[in-house]
Amino acid sequence: MTRIYIIGAGAVGLLMASFLSESGHAVTVVTRRPKQAEKINMLGITRYEINGDQKTFEVQATSKLEITDGAIVIVTTKYDALQSIYPSLAKLRPDVPLLFLQNGLAHMEKVLALQHENITFGSVQFGAQKGEETSVYHRGLGVLKLAIARGDKRVVQLLDFIKLESFSVQLENDAEQMLFEKALLNCFINPLTALLEVKNGQLIHNEHAFYLLQKLYKELMAAFPSVEQTFPFQSVYDLCERTANNTSSMLADRQKNRKLETETIVGAVINKAKKIGQEVPTLQVLYSLLLAVEESGEKM
Known part of the structure; x- marks a missing residue:
């Protein structure tokens, strides 16, 4: 044993x-x-x-x-x-x-x-x-x-x-690719749920949240086209639907006034995009908003 x-x-x-x-x-x-x-x-x-x-x-x-x-x-x-x-x-x-x-x-x-x-x-x-x-x-x-x-x-x-x-x-x-793909997946759900203070399912059932999710998806796939087959939008949609009643880890951290994983998830993807000469403006805005929320200590 x-x-x-x-x-x-x-x-x-x-x-x-x-x-x-x-x-x-x-x-x-x-x-x-x-x-x-x-x-x-x-x-x-x-x-x-x-x-x-x-x-x-x-x-x-x-x-x-x-x-x-x-x-x-x-x-x-x-x-x-x-x-x-x-x-x-x-x-x-x-x-x-x-x-x-x-x-x-x-x-x-x-x-x-x-x-x-x-x-x-x-x-x-x-x-x-x-x-x-x-x-x-x-x-x-x-x-x-x-x-x-x-x-x-x-x-x-x-x-x-x-x-x-x-x-x-x-x-x-490939360990690095595996971790990157998970960070990318987290980028579709964690920042939006934490900022909007909604459960995962609302990202596809709320019209405005769904618009932001689609915009973020298109932006990240344009920056990292090699992973689009790994991440068809339907898989992101299905994940939101499958975990509709779940509270994302980043939202849970915000609710408990804990430090958010902004740098290791969102910041890491932004830095990877910069290294290959790509811009991800929507994700950059979400990143700045998360840091602002964290600095203010605002919670639900």
Whole structure:
């Protein structure tokens, strides 16, 4: 049995911990706050299924990053929190495999500067929403895309071994392209839902929001024509429809007055466009509006 450490006890971390525990792995969640670790040790993690059912899984938790030999580490913290744990990750033995599940592209360069022999990046395509400190809602089915940046397939094989109807893995060849495509997908939904303060479905059911979504899509496809086959507009429409009642991660952050992932998602796509000589004025406006909202501290 492989001991798996999950750094980060937000929505993705708790949901991953529940899947791994259900599949028989020994899971330890590393939390920022000792009180949350105490609650997880006492109550386990409760996962609320899409159909309304709920299951509780026994999971260990700690607020100290002490990794045992032969373990695998999955990092699920958001980009800003990631900055504070790089020093701790750098102290881990180089043979400890690392998997990073962050949105955007901003973390990639610094992650690859670590001396670890096995580094894998992941792109979360399923829906997750944190409940209380020991509970998580599985909000939407989807695959976990994985791309090996360095090393062997140990992490991919471990996760591919999970045979659950609600969890599946897809191996990608190019880590940077995979993360870029996820950032692009996030750009269609996160900025608009956060600024308009609407759930995902309103982007296609509200006439004015739908106009903005179409305008943004045309602009990004003109800037990055090579991905248009990967992202036909129908797939964006279907995603909004499939997750119609979901609150996007950026809107959830705004509602809780947390720092938005503006730079790592929107800023990263704008910078990539600049590098190839393309302008994305609509996205640039959304980017500036998000920064203005964040600076003002305005929330719902």
